[in-house]
Amino acid sequence: MQRIISAILLSVGFVGSAGAVHAQGMTLGEFEYRNSCVACHGVSGKGDGPVTDFLSGAAPLDLTVLQKNNGSVFPVTAVYKMIDGSEVATAHGTRDMPIWGDRLRERTAEDNDFPFSAAETEEYVGTRILALIEYLASIQTQ
Numbered sequence: 390m391q392r393i394i395s396a397i398l399l400s401v402g403f404v405g406s407a408g409a410v411h412a413q414g415m416t417l418g419e420f421e422y423r424n425s426c427v428a429c430h431g432v433s434g435k436g437d438g439p440v441t442d443f444l445s446g447a448a449p450l451d452l453t454v455l456q457k458n459n460g461s462v463f464p465v466t467a468v469y470k471m472i473d474g475s476e477v478a479t480a481h482g483t484r485d486m487p488i489w490g491d492r493l494r495e496r497t498a499e500d501n502d503f504p505f506s507a508a509e510t511e512e513y514v515g516t517r518i519l520a521l522i523e524y525l526a527s528i529q530t531q
């Protein structure tokens with residue numbers, strides 16, 4: 390009985406959070422951005438989030454000029470690698486930005502309700518990162 394009740398509560402919670410995305414007219418990418426990125430990159434994406442004063446190294450970069458600085462082409466692969474964390478941020482190899490690929494993988498590992506296979510985990514991670522890229526592409530200055 391306990392299991393059934395918690396399963397129901399979990400599924401209501403899940404539908405509830407998906408509903409919140411819809412209710413606010415947000416895409417998945419914007420939802421993820423607001424949850425995970427605004428603290429440093431700011432609501433505007435210009436790198437003016439509230440926690441930037443506490444970072445040790447580089448300031449979080451302006452994410453609205455990624456395309457402008459890349460010859461008017463949005464650098465999909467580089468941004469994917471940057472978010473996933475498979476590429477270090479700077480030439481000196483330091484990185485203040487969290488490794489989102491690993492954080493997203495942890496999210497699936499913590500989900501006791503649904504056992505993610507390795508392939509499903511990678512799908513989950515890839516979908517979130519692509520949704521973030523779609524959102525970032527939509528806030529470019531040109």
Ligand code: HEC
Binds near residue numbers: 422
């Ligand atoms: C804890 C603060 C912090 C958070 C949260 C954060 N970032 Fe960053 N981000 C940085 C910093 C600092 C840099 C500059 C490189 C470095 O030092 O890591 C950066 C760099 C980037 C870059 C590279 C920009 C360029 O010009 O190459 C991208 C893309 C990016 N972040 C996307 C994101 C996305 C998407 C999220 C949310 C999933 C996010 N960041 C969350 C701190 C953060």
